[in-house]
Each structure stands twice: as C-alpha cells, then as structure tokens.
Amino acid sequence: MRGPIAFEAETPLGFTVRCTAAYWEFISTIKHPVMAGRMADVIAALSDPDEIRQSRKDAGVLLFYQGGPPRWVCGVCRRDDGSGFLITAYPTDAIKAGETIWKKSR
Numbered sequence: 001m002r003g004p005i006a007f008e009a010e011t012p013l014g015f016t017v018r019c020t021a022a023y024w025e026f027i028s029t030i031k032h033p034v035m036a037g038r039m040a041d042v043i044a045a046l047s048d049p050d051e052i053r054q055s056r057k058d059a060g061v062l063l064f065y066q067g068g069p070p071r072w073v074c075g076v077c078r079r080d081d082g083s084g085f086l087i088t089a090y091p092t093d094a095i096k097a098g099e100t101i102w103k104k105s106r
Helices: 021-031 039-047
Strands: 005-010 016-020 051-054 061-068 071-080 083-092 099-103
Touching: 005 021, 005 039, 016 021, 021 083, 039 061, 039 071, 039 083, 061 083
Parallel strands: 016 083
Antiparallel strands: 005 016, 051 061, 051 099, 061 071, 071 083
16 A cells, blocks of 8 residues: 555454555545545444454455444455555445454453
C-alpha cells in the first residue's frame, strides 16, 4: 500500500489492519458510498468485533463483524506476513457463512 495511512486498527487476533487515505476514499465514495463518514465504525469492527469469520472463498480473507441484528458493519481484510490490509467494508443484515475464527465472550 502506498500513500498516507487513513487508519491502523489492532485486531484481537494480534495483527494490525491498515488502510490508506486514497483506498478509504475509493471504498467510501465508489465501492460502498453508504460507508461515507463511517471510518470509526470500521475501525471499531476491526479492533473490537463481535465475531470474526474466515471467508469460504479465500482462506486468507477474514470478515470482522460488529453490531448485531438488524445491521452489522463488516470489515473485510487480508493478512499477509503478520500485517493486514482492508479489502472492503460495508453494512450488512446477515453474517456470511464461513468458519468462525473468533467470537467475543459475553
């Protein structure tokens, strides 16, 4: 990733997820405009998720969910060599199928 960092979030799995300012701009204006102004929600989903799942399609991709019915915020990231980068983020009304990697104790 190149350019200024918009945020870094330490996950409960012990690695940091980064996102550049330019990539956050792309996510929040082009990919999922509904996420405009919701960077703090994505950081919270990554750093204090309710559940983390492994993607069924790509074992290297993790989905971090925070919130709960009726809406969650999902931060999707890939972990490479001890650090991670944000792939996308979006609101959702359903947690995707996949193996649960981590769950917050209640």
